[in-house]
Amino acid sequence: xxxxxxxxxxxxxxxxxxxxxxxxxxxxxxxxxxxxxFGKTASxxxxxxxxxxxxxxxxxxxxxxxxYISLIVAGCCVVFGFPVANILARMRSHWVxxxxxxxxxxxxxxxxxxIVGLMIIFRADGxxxxxxxxxxxxxxxxxxxxTVAGVVVGLVYASFGFAVMLMYSVAKTIPPSLEEAAAVxxxxxxxxxxxxxxxxxxxGVVVGFLTVFNLSMGAFTSAALLGGxxxxxxxVLIQRTMLIDVKYGMAGALAAVLLAFVVILNLMSAAVxxxxxxxxxVAS
Amino acid sequence: xTTDVQVDVDAATQQPIAAARRRRTIKPRSLLSIAYVTLVFxxxxxxxxxxxxxxxxxxxxxxxxxxxxQFPPKQLTLKWYREIPPAQLRSLxxxxxxxxxxxxxxxxxxxxxxxxxxxxxxxxxxxxxxxLRAPLQIPHVVSGIALLQLYYAFAELAGINLQATLxxxxxxxxxxxxxxxxxxxxxxxxxxxxxxxxxxxxxGASRWRTLWRVxxxxxxxxxxxxxxxxxxVSFVDVPVAMFLAASDRTTYPVELFYAMEQDFNPSSLASxxxxxxxxxxxxxxAQRLVGLDNFLKAKSK
Numbered sequence: 396x397x398x399x400x401x402x403x404x405x406x407x408x409x410x411x412x413x414x415x416x417x418x419x420x421x422x423x424x425x426x427x428x429x430x431x432x433f434g435k436t437a438s439x440x441x442x443x444x445x446x447x448x449x450x451x452x453x454x455x456x457x458x459x460x461x462x463y464i465s466l467i468v469a470g471c472c473v474v475f476g477f478p479v480a481n482i483l484a485r486m487r488s489h490w491v492x493x494x495x496x497x498x499x500x501x502x503x504x505x506x507x508x509x510i511v512g513l514m515i516i517f518r519a520d521g522x523x524x525x526x527x528x529x530x531x532x533x534x535x536x537x538x539x540x541x542t543v544a545g546v547v548v549g550l551v552y553a554s555f556g557f558a559v560m561l562m563y564s565v566a567k568t569i570p571p572s573l574e575e576a577a578a579v580x581x582x583x584x585x586x587x588x589x590x591x592x593x594x595x596x597x598x599g600v601v602v603g604f605l606t607v608f609n610l611s612m613g614a615f616t617s618a619a620l621l622g623g624x625x626x627x628x629x630x631v632l633i634q635r636t637m638l639i640d641v642k643y644g645m646a647g648a649l650a651a652v653l654l655a656f657v658v659i660l661n662l663m664s665a666a667v668x669x670x671x672x673x674x675x676x677v678a679s
Numbered sequence: 680x681t682t683d684v685q686v687d688v689d690a691a692t693q694q695p696i697a698a699a700r701r702r703r704t705i706k707p708r709s710l711l712s713i714a715y716v717t718l719v720f721x722x723x724x725x726x727x728x729x730x731x732x733x734x735x736x737x738x739x740x741x742x743x744x745x746x747x748x749q750f751p752p753k754q755l756t757l758k759w760y761r762e763i764p765p766a767q768l769r770s771l772x773x774x775x776x777x778x779x780x781x782x783x784x785x786x787x788x789x790x791x792x793x794x795x796x797x798x799x800x801x802x803x804x805x806x807x808x809x810x811l812r813a814p815l816q817i818p819h820v821v822s823g824i825a826l827l828q829l830y831y832a833f834a835e836l837a838g839i840n841l842q843a844t845l846x847x848x849x850x851x852x853x854x855x856x857x858x859x860x861x862x863x864x865x866x867x868x869x870x871x872x873x874x875x876x877x878x879x880x881x882x883g884a885s886r887w888r889t890l891w892r893v894x895x896x897x898x899x900x901x902x903x904x905x906x907x908x909x910x911x912v913s914f915v916d917v918p919v920a921m922f923l924a925a926s927d928r929t930t931y932p933v934e935l936f937y938a939m940e941q942d943f944n945p946s947s948l949a950s951x952x953x954x955x956x957x958x959x960x961x962x963x964x965a966q967r968l969v970g971l972d973n974f975l976k977a978k979s980k
Contacts, residue, residue: 401799404807407792407857411811414854418825421832479719482712494720496962501723503958505915505932508951511939512726515733556723613818616917616932620939630820634918637824647828650821661816 426647436644444648454632458652461629464543465611468550472558472607473600475551480562480599481592485571495563498556506553506616513549513621514539541623549617554607561606565599598671605664609657629653727955734759734948759949767950770934775957777845777930778913781852785909786902788853789860793901794894796861797868815858823922826851830923843925851923852913859912860905867901900969907965914954 427440448454483491501509517523517539527533539545573595577587593600615630622631629649637646737754796808814822830841841847875897879889895902920930926937931954938947 400795401801402795403791404795404799407788407795407811407861408807410788411814411854411857414826414829414850415810415813417832418822418829422821422825422828425828475719478712479716482716494716496966497720497724499965500958500962501727503911503915503961504727504955505917505935507917507932507935507939508730508955509726511935511948511951512728512730515729516725552722552726555719613820615818615820616936620936630818630918633820633824634921637827637922643828646824650824653818654821657816657818657821 422647423651424647425643426645426651428644430642430644444644445652447645448648448652454649457627457629457632460543460626461612462656464547464550464628465608467547468554468611469604469608471547471551472554473562473604476555476558476603477562477596477600480559481566481596483559483563484566484569495560498560501556507620509552510549510617510620513552517545517548540621541625543626545621546618546626546628549621550611550614553614553617554610557610558603558607561603562596562599565602566596569595598668601667602664605660605667609660609664612656612660613653730948731952731955733945734952736945759945762944762946763950764938764946767931767934767938767947770929770931771950771954773845773928774914774931777849777852778910780849781856781913782906782910784849784853785856785860786906789857789905789909790864790898790902792857793861793864793868793898797865811861812858814854815862819855819916819918822855823851823919826854826919827922842923845924845928848920848923848930851919852916855916855919856909856912859908860902863905863908864898864901867898871897903968904965907961907969911961 424440425436426444427442428436428438429441429443430436448458483494515521517537519536519538524533524536527537528535537544539548569592573591574587577591582590613630614628615634618626618628619631619634622628627635630653633646633649633653636642636649640646735755735757737756737758792811796804796811817825826847827842830847834840834842841850871894875893876889879893880886884892915932916930917932917936920933921936924930924933931950935947935951
């Protein structure tokens with residue numbers, strides 16, 4: 396009788412297996428064939444696409460740029476998002492629900508709309524540039540489109556809410572009584588932060604960093620719109636190689652490299668969580 | 680102001696020393712916290728506010744495309760709402776219909792899968808769970824290109840063309856969305872007390888009746904949360920639809936993406952505001968149906 400529950404898995408598993416394993420197998424296989432132009436590929440498989448990615452200045456540079464941008468984005472999200480997550484977790488008012496639902500609201504709107512809004516705010520005569528120029532912080536308008544800084548701003552915006560949510564859910568599990576106990580025993584706010592709050596929040600911070608890094612490595616929409624064809628990250632390069640250059644082999648190899656990155660990062664997050672769980676710092 | 684009063688009451692009635700310490704350390708910090716949180720949320724909401732505000736603003740000159748948009752609007756107009764390009768309205772309709780059918784289909788696939796995963800006892804379960812969860816881990820660009828190549832191969836082998844068809848796009852979004860339903864339903868099922876079912880069975884209800892009248896109602900919040908995620912995943916996706924959809928019959932985000940690159944004008948802000956309104960309605964529905972806490976819990980699993 397009990398074994399029957401397993402039968403329910405047959406249909407969803409077939410669906411998933413065909414689309415997942417089928418598609419992954421096909422594009423990984425395609426990545427082994429060098430492109431000859433016009434959508435044609437070589438008949439003998441080799442590793443030339445992968446060799447090109449690692450040796451060619453353009454491909455290797457894109458890989459490095461994407462990693463570099465994602466590291467900055469993950470750092471910004473954690474540094475700016477951590478205080479927000481902690482403050483929200485310690486707040487005892489109806490505002491928390493409202494603020495959390497605002498974060499959810501931004502995730503319900505497509506990235507394209509968010510980027511349109513950011514472009515209006517950051518345009519040459521927009522409010523941000525008026526403040527920057529007015530205070531003398533910049534001598535010419537900051538351009539969001541086509542600059543690395545612009546892509547970073549867009550990606551931080553895209554992942555920020557998610558990072559706050561993730562760290563909030565961890566911060567919520569830390570009893571406030573621990574901080575109060577430290578305060579009663581005369582610890583300074585700085586000491587409370589470095590010796591109590593930070594060590595306890597570490598799983599949230601580490602997993603938040605890795606998750607945002609991961610999301611940014613794979614982010615297409617905001618990177619494509621803000622890069623403006625001048626700053627090209629790995630996902631944008633994959634899309635261009637596939638749809639504009641029609642190089643299936645190369646696009647497949649680039650996608651495989653991105654996938655490898657992401658899988659490694661996911662395994663790292665899982666390992667971090669497991670270690671903290673073993674130390675009973677996170678509720679399992 | 681109100682925090683001042685609270686601290687004074689505390690100091691007068693309860694523990695004077697602790698309250699004094701609190702007054703010295705926390706008060707300036709909490710002011711700073713409030714200022715910081717406000718700033719962050721202004722940053723988070725500003726793009727949406729600007730888009731909606733801009734959609735009502737009358738243009739001062741017709742010369743430059745982006746500086747069309749006045750924010751804050753000096754003069755209000757509904758002009759842009761009347762001028763939303765038909766292609767955008769059509770794609771918006773397509774997006775809503777697609778997201779609804781993806782949400783429904785994801786539940787049909789995902790609920791049995793969650794039941795099987797949580798309750799089934801068989802070898803290789805963790806491998807199957809990993810396979811079912813895998814689409815969550817793959818960047819959407821990679822899923823898009825992988826599915827496109829699968830469709831090419833499928834057309835070659837079986838003669839059925841899925842590339843640039845609605846069916847192909849639907850399957851692609853279903854692939855992305857189903858793991859969300861499995862995750863949120865499984866999260867509810869793990870906490871489910873099997874006694875309820877045993878009671879129903881011992882009182883003579885059939886297995887189907889038990890499933891229908893006991894199990895389903897209990898896991899309903901999980902199904903709703905999962906369906907909502909499935910809807911959103913399909914509704915906001917750009918890369919997968921860009922690879923799989925026909926360029927003349929695509930989803931709203933992709934249509935807007937191309938409009939941004941080609942002929943941007945404030946009528947795009949008008950259509951964007953309509954979808955923002957829809958998103959707001961969905962947040963309210965999420966709150967009413969499942970409660971925000973359950974919704975977020977389902978997400979983190």
